[in-house]
Amino acid sequence: MVLDYERLGLKVGLEIHRQLNTARKLFCPCPTEYDESGEKISFTRFLREAQSELGELDPAAVFESRKRKKIVYRMDRRSACLVELDEEPPHTLNGEAVEIALTAALLMGSTPVDEIHVMRKIVVDGSNTAGFQRTCVVATGGRVVVDGEAIPIQTITLEEDAARLVESSRGVVEYDLSRLGIPLIEVATAPVIKSPEQAVKAAKAIGDILRATGKVKRGLGTVRQDLNISIRDGALVEVKGVQELELIDDVVEYEVRRQLHLLDVSKRLAARLGGGLPAFNPVDVTHLFTDTKSKVIRRSLDAGGRVMALLLPAFAGLISEEPFKGVRLGAELAAYAKAWAEVEGIFHTDELPGYGITSEEVASLRKYMGAGDADAVVLVADLEHYAVEALRAVYERAAEALRGVPNETRAARQDGSTVYIRPRPGAARMYPETDIPPIPITENYLEELKSRLPETLDRLAERLSRQYGLSRQLVQELIDRERVEIFMEILGKTSASPTVVATTLTETLTSLARDGVDVGRLGERVLLEVFQLLSEGVFSKEMLRDVLARAASEGVSDVRSLVSSMGLAAVDLEEVRRYVDELVERNRSFLGDERAVKRLMGDLMKRYRGRVDGRLLHQILSERVAARTGAAQG
Amino acid sequence: MDGGYTGLCRRLISEAGASIGDEVLVVTRKGEYRGFLMMRYELGAADHIVLKLANGYNIGVKVWDDSRVVKLSESRPPSFRAVEPPPPDPGLPHVAVISTGGTIASRVDYRTGGVRPALTASDLLSAVPELSGIARISAEVLMSIYSENMNPRNWALMAERVDSLLRSDVDGVVIAHGTDTMGYSAAALSFVLQQPPKPVVLVGSQRSSDRPSSDAALNLVAAVDIAAKAPIAEVGVCMHLGHSDDVIAFHRGVRVVKLHTSSRSAFKSVNCEPLALWTRSGLKIQAEKYHRRGGDDYRFMPGFDERALLLKFYPGMSPEVLEVLRERLCLRGVVLEGTGLGHVSSSFIPTLKRLRDEGVFVGMTSQCRYGRVDMLVYDNGRDLLRAGVVPLDNMLAETALVKLMWVLARAEEYEEVKRLMATNLVGEMGGRSMPEGVG
């Protein structure tokens, strides 16, 4: 079934987050480049929900604080300081980051605010040691143009990146602090995008503008796209953490199909059920499973757990219905149970008997629960408290199923599907950061920024193609693969040939990837060093592919030692020159004959193939011949 | 309407009849902004109006003569729903919490951006609900001042209030205090409330209690728990031991000093171990000797004579400083914070002699903080001793000053001042010196 998004009233808004490549973090002098190899020290914290002075409790904060986890932080002294520990007040807002954000704002026609006010956005899941993320609006308004249509920008904000989640288990969550505080720019569009394809294009257009500043980070984990998606009669659902552009349309389609299914389910439930659900009443059914063959239940009972059951009247059949891959009410119920009570999962009668639960057990369960054929029963096996909490979450989600689509925050998965993570946060969670005075943005400063706006990627493509005689297509590929930045850096710092660099960064890397080489391991520093060594003549162009393949598969950071270990750099150029001199001396009577010179070149190549670059050999030979004959040679 | 606005902003806002919290439209030559009118921070430029946008963010909007403010709607009065504290359990110990001000006892009013004191019993219990499982809490606001504004009269007021509580049926007293001078106050109370029958626990926080990560909650839990049940009846300070929210150190009031401007582990016991370490699983007593709960040897010994001075010596300091101050402040005593083992420049010797002849007490502590003074090792030290300087062993300079004020209030004669200053009264000096990392 092809979806008619316009008829469905699809509205998508984008929040594009991108790390800025500043020297320092947003509120402290720690570097934004780090490796996670170093020695770590760890410490533990607890966060408390802060009650708003306005008396409102934020639903997302309540969600986290109901779990009250112990938070373990790991830090490396090279990449975090007392500011990240929330034991030193934030330093002044990083001016370099403000400038990048303002530059992006001006490129999108946004209006910078007159004065930046840093806010605290309450986040008590531990991803920020302070219990809030610092964030500020830098500009409002503006647009990006997609296929001639303007998508309005609502806000451009600057915020600190969160700590990286290392692992989470019941009662404990662990984070690494290196990433905390890296500046992030967030560009939020109005919710006016009407199709999955338009969403992809708008995200790319925003990404291209951010890249045009030349000051954003590239590579895995530096971009995060959040989508808010709604359809008519559905709900506004926020999907977080879409890493790749290519996934955006899949996520939108999945979310639309999920909402459609939930709407359909709610209509049918209303017809079947009439009123609402009966009051929450979890029932202990452990005694029905004392001799169970189900491994999951057995393990849980052995650990002192109970089997708790919840009757969902009129739900039979609806829980396991799957109109689109992954879209099932059962998945929603399970996700609530996992998120709120951190149980491993739930069982429901739509999929039973199964998982080692016998039909006899199901029959006695139905009987004990008073469940008719139209009713469903959900089971959770865990310590009693968690089992009850899980069923409470299932109950609350089931009650939502009667109403339609709940407002919630979901996470994107790699296959384009989404999963519930928590309720949507309210506006109650935003407070002023009283440790940082407001930062005025003066007209003079803006004028100065306007006078030196960077060129757009289109202009850049045009310029590079002209400057280096490369095809527009090749340059565009460099841009689309986010390699144009390292391309320019390599050309700026080495004498490598533009064509060789461009084709290596596109065709060669693509073909290596096709051959199963993990080219993601070739960092920009490694690529730069490879071309440095190439243009120094340490190895020859012919060996380029091999060097890259080895560097990627071995994950090396020191290319020079790799090259010498491959036996490529064994040739001393002085030795080469001496040999060429001898050769020229021996053949001095033929030097006027071009064919003879070609033959000498052939001899040299035989001797040095793969060890000395052919161009370099030819250059040395030409020099020596020219010196001998006194004539100009090409 | 004020909200920190002056000049043009103030005029535009009052012409619109708008108040803080109202929804307004601000129209300037740059554009239109719709939002809720917020209070202006003191630090901002005067010609900006602060708005809270619908998405919760604040921005500053610059206004000119031709800008306009339009009031759109009245603010809704905040519907503050304080969580109802559970009824007190009569079986639990009774702890009195006295608030004196500082970070731990204040909340940011986010609607206005201002800071206000908040430490009623219900404030406390709604912020830290687990307190109600530890003790019955009665709370009072004794004063509301930043700790840098504290003075010996405040110490006296505090001591008087604690004295009357110690004579009541409470099981312990907790004093919420700003951290900057909490060490001084702790020392002051230690000398006034000698051998108290119950614990007197000062507690603070390095990060304000409205922050989700504040150290206030755990410090308070530990302080109330110690006040309620600990066998140690001394004046002490409860603060984080390290960077983690797990171990809280209970420091002896005369031995504790704030050694970091912002870290939650800022407070350290110097030249001794903390009295005890508290965790959720119990109290581990570290001190070899301590005063036990429930004794009948309690003595209330109030009074401070402020004619005392703490002077930190530095290379090149002129002895004239001391002479002028002595003259101007009618000093009766001076604590020197000397270098190393307890030295000041030999150029001070004539001045010090004169002070001694005039009956002014001069005691020596070290700016090293760690270790004890010893003025017999070098010639200069011996000369200073001969000039009448009294070595004060391993006493913290801050504690020595507080002690001196307290001693001056009860000893007229120089010899009596000197005797008291050189005698360990409440654990403020003496004890064995331990290598680092061992004790």
Ligand SMILES: [Zn+2]
């Ligand atoms: Zn830092």
